[in-house]
Amino acid sequence: MRGPVLAVRGLRTHFMMPERTVKAVDGITYELYPGKTLAVVGESGSGKSVHALSILKLLPMPPAEIVSGQVLFRGEDLLTMPAERLRQVRGDRIAMIFQEPMTSLNPVLTIGEQIAETVVLHQKKSKANAWEKAVGLLAKVGIPHPEERARDYPHQFSGGMRQRAMIAIALSCEPDVLIADEPTTALDVTIQAQILELMKELQREYRMAIVLITHNIGVVAEMADDVVVMYAGRAVEQAPVDALFKDPKHPYTKGLLESVPSIYKRKERLEAIKGQPPDLTGGFAGCPFAPRCAVALERCAGDDPPQFHLEGGRMSNCWREER
Amino acid sequence: MSASPPILEVRNLKKHFSSRKSMFGGEATVKAVDGVSLSVMPRESVAVVGESGCGKTTLGKLVLALEKPTEGQVFFDGRDMAGMTAGAVRKLRTDMQVIFQDPYSSLDPRMSVEAVITEPWIIHGMHKDPATRARKLAKLLDDCGIAKTHLARRPHEFSGGQRQRVGIARALALDPRLVVADEPVSALDVSIQAQILNLLKDLQKERALAYLFISHDFSVVRHLCARVAVMYLGRIVETADCESLFNDPQHPYTEALLSAVPVPDPSVEKRRKRILLCGDVPSPLKPPSGCRFHPRCRYMKESCRLDDPAPTQARPGHFAACPILPFKEKRSDAALVAL
Ligand SMILES: Nc1ncnc2c1ncn2[C@@H]1O[C@H](COP(=O)(O)OP(=O)(O)OP(=O)(O)O)[C@@H](O)[C@H]1O
Ligand SMILES: Nc1ncnc2c1ncn2[C@@H]1O[C@H](COP(=O)(O)OP(=O)(O)OP(=O)(O)O)[C@@H](O)[C@H]1O
Ligand SMILES: [Mg+2]
Ligand SMILES: [Mg+2]
Numbered sequence: 001m002r003g004p005v006l007a008v009r010g011l012r013t014h015f016m017m018p019e020r021t022v023k024a025v026d027g028i029t030y031e032l033y034p035g036k037t038l039a040v041v042g043e044s045g046s047g048k049s050v051h052a053l054s055i056l057k058l059l060p061m062p063p064a065e066i067v068s069g070q071v072l073f074r075g076e077d078l079l080t081m082p083a084e085r086l087r088q089v090r091g092d093r094i095a096m097i098f099q100e101p102m103t104s105l106n107p108v109l110t111i112g113e114q115i116a117e118t119v120v121l122h123q124k125k126s127k128a129n130a131w132e133k134a135v136g137l138l139a140k141v142g143i144p145h146p147e148e149r150a151r152d153y154p155h156q157f158s159g160g161m162r163q164r165a166m167i168a169i170a171l172s173c174e175p176d177v178l179i180a181d182e183p184t185t186a187l188d189v190t191i192q193a194q195i196l197e198l199m200k201e202l203q204r205e206y207r208m209a210i211v212l213i214t215h216n217i218g219v220v221a222e223m224a225d226d227v228v229v230m231y232a233g234r235a236v237e238q239a240p241v242d243a244l245f246k247d248p249k250h251p252y253t254k255g256l257l258e259s260v261p262s263i264y265k266r267k268e269r270l271e272a273i274k275g276q277p278p279d280l281t282g283g284f285a286g287c288p289f290a291p292r293c294a295v296a297l298e299r300c301a302g303d304d305p306p307q308f309h310l311e312g313g314r315m316s317n318c319w320r321e322e323r
Numbered sequence: 324m325s326a327s328p329p330i331l332e333v334r335n336l337k338k339h340f341s342s343r344k345s346m347f348g349g350e351a352t353v354k355a356v357d358g359v360s361l362s363v364m365p366r367e368s369v370a371v372v373g374e375s376g377c378g379k380t381t382l383g384k385l386v387l388a389l390e391k392p393t394e395g396q397v398f399f400d401g402r403d404m405a406g407m408t409a410g411a412v413r414k415l416r417t418d419m420q421v422i423f424q425d426p427y428s429s430l431d432p433r434m435s436v437e438a439v440i441t442e443p444w445i446i447h448g449m450h451k452d453p454a455t456r457a458r459k460l461a462k463l464l465d466d467c468g469i470a471k472t473h474l475a476r477r478p479h480e481f482s483g484g485q486r487q488r489v490g491i492a493r494a495l496a497l498d499p500r501l502v503v504a505d506e507p508v509s510a511l512d513v514s515i516q517a518q519i520l521n522l523l524k525d526l527q528k529e530r531a532l533a534y535l536f537i538s539h540d541f542s543v544v545r546h547l548c549a550r551v552a553v554m555y556l557g558r559i560v561e562t563a564d565c566e567s568l569f570n571d572p573q574h575p576y577t578e579a580l581l582s583a584v585p586v587p588d589p590s591v592e593k594r595r596k597r598i599l600l601c602g603d604v605p606s607p608l609k610p611p612s613g614c615r616f617h618p619r620c621r622y623m624k625e626s627c628r629l630d631d632p633a634p635t636q637a638r639p640g641h642f643a644a645c646p647i648l649p650f651k652e653k654r655s656d657a658a659l660v661a662l
Binding site for chain 1: 582
């Protein structure tokens with residue numbers, strides 16, 4: 001199949017609170033192809049996790065409401081598909097891993113049992129076969145002595161090993177799409193490097209497509225083919241990774257790239273973005289970034305910019321691209 | 324040679340915690356800090372970097388006299404802190420201040436911003452004259468980028484970055500000469516982190532501060548600090564000027580640690596080879612024999628299992644505790660792309 005394995009179209013997810021509406025995700029569109037990695041990057045509260053949870057309808061509704069949009073998995077809309085069918089796709093064709101693996105692992109089951117359980121559930125294997133497969137998966141994700149370690153409980157694993165176990169569970173059904181929400185944020189850099197390397201290796205092997213959610217610009221540079229930059233619930237810029245770093249279009253992306261110190265280049269000063277992150281409750285008259293933008297035009301404060309589609313499959317949500 | 328003594332010097336400092344949670348019933352000892360020597364000159368910024376659990380925070384607490392060392396000494400301005408009178412320690416508390424990682428939990432939620440910042444003056448009986456006090460406060464707010472209109476607010480009404488500014492203002496209220504900063508920007512978003520890093524840099528210049536800067540983030544360290552100490556399992560394995568360390572790391576652990584840091588540039592990421600360390604950081608309850616890094620080291624020789632290496636000088640001011648240092652030229656596959 002040549003088409004995208006996952007296509008998100010105009011996704012908007014709002015939280016309907018008693019006195020206010022939080023527009024957590026307010027317009028995300030992208031396509032993800034087999035074997036590719038799409039990074040979703042943005043600062044805390046920009047809507048990265050809510051976007052991921054919306055894809056699999058894992059949010060509490062209410063208060064969450066998917067106000068509009070489609071999430072097409074191989075052409076089928078996950079948002080409107082019957083619950084039974086969605087359950088099949090979830091965990092079978094699309095798997096998800098989270099930042100803190102401890103909260104998503106069951107503390108009273110051994111690691112091996114948890115992996116075997118998903119194997120039985122999705123691949124209809126016998127218990128003995130499933131256990132064998134679980135041990136094999138632990139070996140695959142680089143756990144030493146997998147036969148013994150499969151009998152361990154989650155608290156006996158280190159943070160890096162737990163994340164490996166989560167990946168083993170996610171891989172147990174050889175998914176087409178892996179959604180990884182900050183999979184390495186809680187880990188030390190040496191362990192992060194191991195996990196990212198593992199994800200790349202497994203991606204090559206299974207031609208898995210990955211949605212990688214992160215706030216770490218370095219991780220984006222290392223892993224991504226394409227990037228969606230989020231700010232205040234919106235995609236403010238989208239581009240292939242090289243183009244984005246070489247020639248960022250949106251002033252927020254520029255600011256973000258200039259803000260990060262690098263171990264290779266010592267800058268005298270960092271070009272910090274001024275001001276504070278936005279409050280999502282009020283809604284915005286114009287561009288949500290306008291109050292912090294160093295190059296804002298007169299219209300930016302009151303006029304909501306559309307998405308401008310540019311050469312090279314790029315998009316920038318900024319009035320400066322109007323021609 | 325300048326004759327000024329280091330503002331801070333620690334000698335063979337150790338902190339061992341006994342924990343009763345050993346699997347075998349007996350007492351186990353965590354050697355959180357296990358023989359650290361380090362000095363900070365006036366106006367110098369020295370970083371302590373290392374992975375989680377290597378003992379950075381414990382070292383910071385020992386320096387601040389918030390923990391009592393099991394062994395070793397801390398000298399402030401050339402004086403051994405252990406032998407100081409209560410009065411001298413109180414005076415020292417004004418010279419040495421701390422900034423914590425978590426601006427959320429380190430500020431009292433019931434106090435206004437003004438109360439938080441000026442409390443140290445009350446404790447130490449300083450700036451009692453209202454005019455002086457107002458002038459000092461205005462300068463502090465201005466330096467730290469806090470709006471005067473925010474003085475009556477409480478810390479929880481602020482974002483993380485604003486709270487960290489308040490934490491910094493409080494630390495600087497007493498005009499310290501040394502600031503111990505434990506992961507001061509780790510909890511902040513990148514755009515806010517950049518603001519705070521710039522602020523810390525400016526303040527250092529303007530107020531002639533020395534920093535002991537504790538961090539796990541090499542990029543941040545490179546930006547802010549002049550000298551670096553790399554910690555592994557309670558020990559310092561390498562110290563050097565920032566440039567020397569980043570351009571030519573000597574210890575295999577530093578080399579691997581640096582190569583693990585993702586570079587925010589896809590063209591570099593595609594070209595470079597990286598060193599993957601196998602395994603996790605060993606438990607500090609049972610540190611490996613010999614060189615503590617040997618189970619994860621790709622240059623390991625038999626002797627590394629037994630011999631605990633002492634720091635040797637690779638070039639002036641650049642020390643590493645690795646006996647295979649002289650063989651460094653022979654390490655074939657340079658892991659970092661030269662830029
Ligand atoms: N259950 C909820 N009820 C109300 N608001 C919510 C809920 N979950 C998330 N939000 C809000 O939605 C917005 C987006 O949150 P989200 O968790 O997606 O951010 P994020 O980009 O993942 O941030 P982080 O980097 O901190 O994980 C935030 O303003 C958050 O407060
Ligand atoms: N009060 C204590 N009692 C027992 N063990 C302790 C105590 N404080 C710290 N430790 C242990 O000492 C070691 C070093 O801890 P420390 O907090 O100094 O590490 P760190 O380098 O600051 O780590 P992080 O980057 O996670 O903050 C750890 O193994 C920790 O569990
Ligand atoms: Mg999130
Ligand atoms: Mg610490």
